[in-house]
Every structure is written in structure tokens, then in C-alpha cells.
Amino acid sequence: MPVTGGSGRSPGSTALRSCSTGDDGGAPAPPDGNGATPLGRFLVKAAAVTAGLTAAGAVLGLARDQMIAHLFGAAHESDSFLIAWTVPEMASTLLIEDAMALLMVPAFSHALARKAAARWEDQGQDPVRLLVRETLPRLLVFLAAVACLLVAAAPWVVSLLAPGLPDPGLAVQCTRMTALTVLTFGVAGYLSAALRAHRRFLTPAAIYVSYNVGIIAVMAALHAVWGVRAAAAGVAAGGLLMVLVQLPSFLRAVGAGTRRAWGVPGSRRARVGGATPVTFGLIVPVLCFAVFRQSQVLVERFLAASLPPGAISHLNYAQKVAQMPMVLSLMVCTVTFPAVARAMADGKRDRARRRVERDLVLASFAVLTGSALVIGYAPQIIEALFERGAFTHRDTLATASVMRVYGLGLLGHCLVGALSRPFFSTARPTWFPALAMGVGLLVDIVAGAIAVRWWGTHGIAAANAAGVSTSAALLLTGLGSRIVPVELRKIIAPVSRLTVAAAAACAAGWAAAPLVPEPLLSAALGCLLVPAVFVVTVAALRALEVIIPPRRVARLVSELTVRFRHAR
Template sequence: MKPTLPAGGDETVRPRAVPAQPTAPAPPDPGRDTHGSSSTFLARAALLTAVLSAAGSLLGLVRDQTLAHLFGAGSETDAFLVAWTVPEVAATLLIEDGLAFMLVPAFSAAIALRGSRAAHGQDPVRALVAASLPRLTLAFLASGLALIAGAPQLVELLAPGLPDPQLAVDCTRLTATCMLTFGLTGYCSAALRAHSSYLAPAAIYVAYNTGIIATLLLLADRWGVRAAAAGVAVGGCLMVLVQAPVLRRRLTRAEPGTQVLQGASGDGGPAQKQSLNMMLISTVLLFALCRQSQVFIERFLASSLPSGAISHLNYAQKVAQLPMVLSLMLCTVTFPVVAKALARGDTERARDRVERDIALAACIVLSGAAVVFACAPQIIQLLFQRGAFTAEDTAATASIMRIYSLGLLGHCLVGALVRSYFSAGRPTWYPVVSMAFGMTLTAGVGTLTVGTWGVAGIAAANALGITFTAVLLLTAMDRRSVPVRLPKVLLELGKTLFAAVAATAAGLVCAARVGQPLGSLAVGCLAVATVFGLLLWALNVQAFVPAVRFATRKLRHVR
């Protein structure tokens, strides 16, 4: 039987359409968020991290209050604060910056390579742990033992004028245990963050400060200030215990949706890229060490002054730096935005983002600096004046804190600008050199003024040195980093600084009219906020006016 011909006499039999076969699903993208909505997950992670970090900072303040209540600001506290230099530096190098720059990329690459374990017969993440953790643990342990053995020499180097160096040596040997515990903490934090696990790493300082406070309260009567140093050892162990079980569970199962990275072995693979980044890691570590050296300089110079000088400097700096920390949270969040823009070659977007960040961070830090300067005695009295911390300690600490506040803008700018220098992912020595010049100026001015002005000269040297570093970094931005429009940036900074000076004067006048410290602080803060906000609006400060308009629109939308 002949087939039916189509109309028009075409005898060509057209092939019947074949139903489309279902295509195999594309392999999952190793960089794709497997937790659902990436933006939602990251927003929740950021909020969780912020809340736990704030809780850790609050407990750090309680820790300082407990130390001040039990031991005041005398020779015992000075001895402990010399030993406290060890965990301060270790936290920067092993938890917050140095180790993370090396381990987070390594773990991220290993997680992506997990899809090849069937071919190679092993889990690359476990292989990385097996290859790196034992060696690093030995290095951490050796560093701690070296510090324990060399504690007398270290104390002599840091504070040669201490009246009781043996107490500082004992405390240093106890705090030296943090080289092992902080190293393991940093290792676990890097591995967990690479696995998109943020809860345990964010909780480490809650555990750390809880351990110090509990040890202080339990052992202060028997051990004296050595209990605080023992608390560092206990808190370090708690930081490891918070994370180790979570990391162990992560290592026993593979992350779904991982693939072998192209070029995972051989030339151009992740290993080669990580080796190329070692120069970047070196510059970042040297910058962090150079900036941390301001603590060494201050305690070295203050060790020759009467008992309590180091304590007054420490308490003043801890409180004064809070506005700076708050202002830099914005730059931390926008740092990836700048880096991605530079990676795409979109320097205009990066420039606009950096200019807005500088202006807004300056508004935040200068408003805080105005409050600190105007209400310093009230703040210190409310926070610390109890127990062994006397009214004389309050007066001395408040005067130092006012001088520190003069350098807060410099600290903020250095923290904001250095992110721009490193955002391109290329090593640069200019921030290290600039920081070295600033610290040299700090050491020189501090040495010249400590004999005449005492701790006030040390604080002034700190403010001058960090401001000089900020000037060096800012003026070279267009040539060595993101090409910001310097005249525009300076104009906005000048307007904000003028508003801050006027607000400080208003806060001083208003706070002095109230005798009760809490009421005086409240009135001073209200005066500073009112004058500062009105002047920013009147001067049309570009970081402030859009923020107010945005908030106003949101309020109208809610209504």
C-alpha cells in the first residue's frame, strides 16, 4: 500500500519527528551555593557572625572590667598586660589574618576536588588535613615551648622597667600556651569557613572570654593576676573544643555537588596559584606585624613609668578603639565588592565604592571619637571605677583616652585603605613601608616625649604615627591602588571633621552641666549626635545625606 502523499504532489517522505531525549543534567557547579538561596544564606551567616562577634566583644569588656575590679591599675596588672602581648599577636597571626589567608584557599580547592576521590582513592580534604595538620601542630607547639623557655628574655625586651619582672615571666609562660591553642583554633576556623560553616568560628571569642572570666573569678584569690594568664590557657582550649567536633563531622562526609577543578594538577592548577600567593601572604603578615608593633612600642616605653601606666594605656585604648572597629565593619562587608570590580577591570565602580566607604566610615568613627573625647571621664567611671580601680585611675585613663581619640580617624583610614591595596589580589609592599614609617615616627616621638609628658606622650605618639601612615596610604591611592578622586575625598573628610569638632565642643559643654555620670553621658551623647547630624546635613556631606534619605524612604514604606 502506497503511503499517502502530502498535498501538492510532493512525493518526498519527510522523516517523522523524533521526541527530544531528556538531556543529562549539567554537573553541579562547585562554586554554587548548595544551601538554597546564596544571598539568603550569606545574609544569615553574616548576621549570625555579627551577633556572636558582638557578644564576644561584650564579654571582652566584662573581662577587662573584672580585671580592673580585682587588680585595679597597678603593678600586677602591668605585669599581666606585658604577658597579654603574646595572645594579642597570636590572635592576629593565627586566627584573624595570617593563617586564614593560606588555609581558606587550600581547603576551598580541596573541597572542590572531592569529586575525584573515586578516581584517586582518597578524599582530598582528608589528605590536606593529614599533610598539613601534624606539621602545623608541631610548629605551633615548638613556638609555644620556645616562648616558655625564653619568657625572661621576652619580658626584658618588651618591658625592661617592670618592678616585678618575675610575675610577668610567670604570666607569659601561661599565656604562651596560646601558640598551640590559637594555632589549632585558626586551623579549624579556616577549614569550617571553607565548608560554609560559620556558627562555630563566630563563637570562639565567646568561649575564650568566658574561660578567662571564669578562671579569674575562681582563682584570683589564690593565684592573683596569674589567674588571668591561666584564663588565657583555659579560653584557648575552649576555642578549640567549640570547633573541633564540628570540623570532625564535616571531615567524615563529602559536600554534595563538588567537581574536579580544571587544572587541579599540573601547571596552572590551584597549587601553583597558591604558591604564587605566598608573596601576598608575606606582605599581609608583615603589615599586620608592623601595625601590631605599636603595642610593643607603647608597653616598652610605659614600662619605665610608675606602676599603672601600662594598665591606663590598655584600658583607654580598649574603649577608644570601639568606634574604629564599628566603622570598619562596613569596609569588611564591601571588600569583596571592590575585589570583584577590580577583577573585572571595572575601576570606576571600585573607585565609587571606596570613596563612599571612606566617607561613611569617617562619619561613623568621628561621631564616636566626638563622644569619646567629650565624655571620657563619665565612660571610664561607669565602666571601671569600682573595687581596686580608683578615681585617680579614672582620671588618668580618661585623659589618655581623649588623646587616643585624636588618632581614631587615622586608624579608621588605615584599616579601610589597606583593604583597597590588597583587594586586587596582588602583593604590594607600599602598605608595609608606610606602616613602618608610621611606627618609626611613633617610636621616635614617644621616646622624646615620654620623659616629659609620660603616658600622654605615648598616646600622642600613637595618634601622630597612625595619622601619618593614613596620609601616606591615601595620597598614593591613585598610583598604587584604586584611583580615587583625592580632592573629592579630602573635601568630604574636611567637612566631616569640622562637624565632629563642633559636636565635640557641644558635648563637652552639655556633659559638664550634669553631675551624675550616667546622666552626664546621656546628655553629652545627645548633644554630640544632634550637632553632628545637623552639621552633616547642612554641609551636604555625601555619605550622610543619602543615608538619611534612604532611611526616611524605608520608614515611609513601612508605614
């Protein structure tokens, strides 16, 4: 997170530019004091930019999935590609969404805090540039080596991921192409972490737009010649675009090399402006947490490989659509994570506590609204999105029923993503998130192995929901005593009320969905009905006061009443 500088520009315009354009150097942070743009206003702007681009990426992701379903259906070809897609899915979680962000955002935030101190003391070496110089070259070498290893070991990787897959040759060819994303995703995640710490959210939020554009373009051009291999080649091309779209902003914000102050002794420079260390002891807990979290997908693919052809595809499409509300709900936490990390670095634990409590409730509000929609309108959503070409009505019914089960675990997925960030916002390593995810993964494995025999894909989805909910409960109970002293009652009480409201909205949507025969129109009306019922129920349960302070609610009601009387 950048520090406040004496640029002479208005704080409001600076905040907006730092969010959207990425000026050279560290974008000044909106001050927290009186007489300046509050931090909250900047975060709202950044969240809006991030949410907008994330929504655009999600829409393109749906278009990508629609194209795959239309061209290849839900059969052996699509299953082979989805096995290969496990590599970029794992790489995305490890290198963009979880491990890289959880490691490097706090590291860059601490470096920026030290840079602020050095700026006013004696202008030592730039800690941010030192951090880049000491971490990026090693990361490139490591990621390139891992990518080459995956290309060579592709047959063993496929046999490990899907031992029951007939004719694995196609999956091996696709895996060799998707293995390149280990390098490109790692670099993209590193650039995203650096830019977010500098409060530049535009280009990091645009990476999935460029990624999906690359996949769609390559599939459209080459599917007639390469078949499903074109989708794998598109994944590789999309990964490269994720790097290229961020590189100019990164170079403007961070630059290359190091600056040395004239006349400052070397030992003094090292003490004042040294790089923030990213130690092995800090990396391993974050890496284990991310691996355990993403391993739920590996468990699902492994268990579904023994089911009839198409099972992996049904699980994939259901999960992709169901998790859209979770991804959008976490945009608040993505934007505020650098603020939490900077507050922890500055020793302002009370500010971090208030931010975390507010973020958890806001994220729960968003994800539960989406959960009610995807559960209530699952058949209509899947039919409108995918039922064309090789994707049949039978595939629609199978995918929709699985998606409804997945929807039960969306709150758990959201809370895991939101709760993990405060744990890794400090400079000291902690193993508790990895332990919590390990316990949840064990629940997923045991429950999935038992349930798949009786309920097939539904049992796999139910085990996923049970495992991630277990991890979320452990993280919530462990956060207050270990990292940030949150008050559990301020989180559990409103989230419980929001869950009741989501159940009521889901029931209303489930009952109303079949009344409109056209699936697209039915789903569109559901996007109005379900949120309306949810908000009304939230207001009746007084859970709205948790999200909007009571004074603001009373003022809003008073203004609306006065306007209504004047209108009459």
C-alpha cells in the same frame, strides 16, 4: 566566597543561612544579577550578625577589664599581667585580625573561584580541600614550635618588653601561660578566614565572646588562689574556646581530605583543581605589615615601663575603651573583604573600587561618631566602667585624660585596617603596606621617645596617634596607583566633612557631660546627644549624601513630609 549553585532554594533564605548557620558545603553566594537577592542585602545581614556578636564580645571584654581592675587595680600585679598579655595581643593581630586573614581569605576566595570553574568543567580535585591539606598541618607544626619557644624564653621576653619592671618573676609566670595562645589563636584565625571566604560569619564573629567568657570564668574561679595568674590561665582557656566554637562549622564547610573525580587524569586534576599557592613571597609582606602594626603596643609598653607603677595599666584601659568604636566600624570591611577579594580574582576591578570607596566612608562615619563620644565623655565612661575596688578616682582621671589623646588617632587606626585589605586582596605580593606601617612605627618611636620625657603617658598616646595617622595617609595615597583605582576626592571630601561634624559633636558632649553628676547616666545621655549632634551636623554639611544616595535622601524627606502633613 562561595559560588552560586543550583540548589533550588530561594536566594534570600540561602543568604541568611550562609551567614548564620553554615550549611554543609559551600554556601551559595547571593547573585549579583537581576531577579535574585542582591549581594548588598546579604552583606548587610552578615554585617549585622557580625556587628551584634562583636558588640557582645566587646561588652564581655569590658566586663573582663572591669573584673581585672576591681581585683588587681592599676599597680604592679596588673602591670605584670599586662606585660604577659602583650603575647596574646600580638598573636591576635598577627594570627586573627591581620596576617592570617589577609593571607588566607584571598587564598580561599581564589580557591573557591577555581572550584567554581572546575565544577562545570570536569570535576577535578577540590581546590579548597587541597589548600587546607597543604597549609594547615604545616601551620600547626610551626605555631606549636613558636609557642614552646616562647614558654622557654619567657624571662628574656619580659626583660625585652619591660626592662624597667621591678620584680619580673610574676610577669614571667603569666607570660608562660599566655604563650599558649600562639597556637590556639593561629588555628582560630585560620578557621575564621576559611569560614569568612565561604560567607559564614556567625561563628567567626563569636570567637571573642567565647574568649572573654573563658577569661572571666577562670578568673572568677581561681583568683583567690592564683591571684593575677588566674587571668593568664583564663587567656589560655579562652584561646582554646575560640578554636572549639568554630571547628564544627569549619568541618561542615570545608571537610577533610580531598575528593578525586573518577576517570580524570592526575595532571588534569592538578591543573584544574590545584591548591591556591600561599608562597613565602606572599607571606613575608603580610607578616611584616602585621608586626609593624602591632609593634606600636610594644613601643608603648617599653616606654611606659620606666614611668611610675600603674602607667602601663592606664594606657591599657584607655586604649581598650577608645578602640571599641574602631573595632565596630571595621565590621563593614571584615564582611566585605571576601567580596573585594573575589572581585579582584574575577578581574572586576571597577566593582572592587566602588566597594572600597563606600566602605572607607562608612567606616569613617562609624568611627568618628564613636571618637566624638569617647573624647567628650571620657571621665564619665571610665568612672562608670572601672572606678570600684582597687581602681581609684585618681586612676580614673589619669586613664580618661590618656583616652582623650588616644581618641585623636582612632580615624587613622580605622583607615589603616580598612585600607590594608584591598592591598592584600590580590594574588601577588605587595610591600607597600609594610613600608607605610614601618614609616608610621618610626614616627611613633621617635615622637614617643621625645614626648614621654615631657608628657608621660599623654606623650606616648599622642605619638601613637601621629604614627598611625601617617601610615593611614600613605596607604590612602598609594592605594589608587597600585591596587584599586579609587578616586581620592570621593574619599577625602566626605571624610573631611565627617571630621568637622565629629568635632562639633565632641564639643557638645564635652560641654554637656559635667552637667549630670551621675557618671553612668551622663554617659548614657551622651550616647544620645553626641550621635544626634553628629548626624545633624553631617546633614548640614551635606556629607550624608555620600553615605545615602541623594535620590534616596530626597525620597525619604518626601515620605516624611507627606506623613507629617497627614498626621496634622
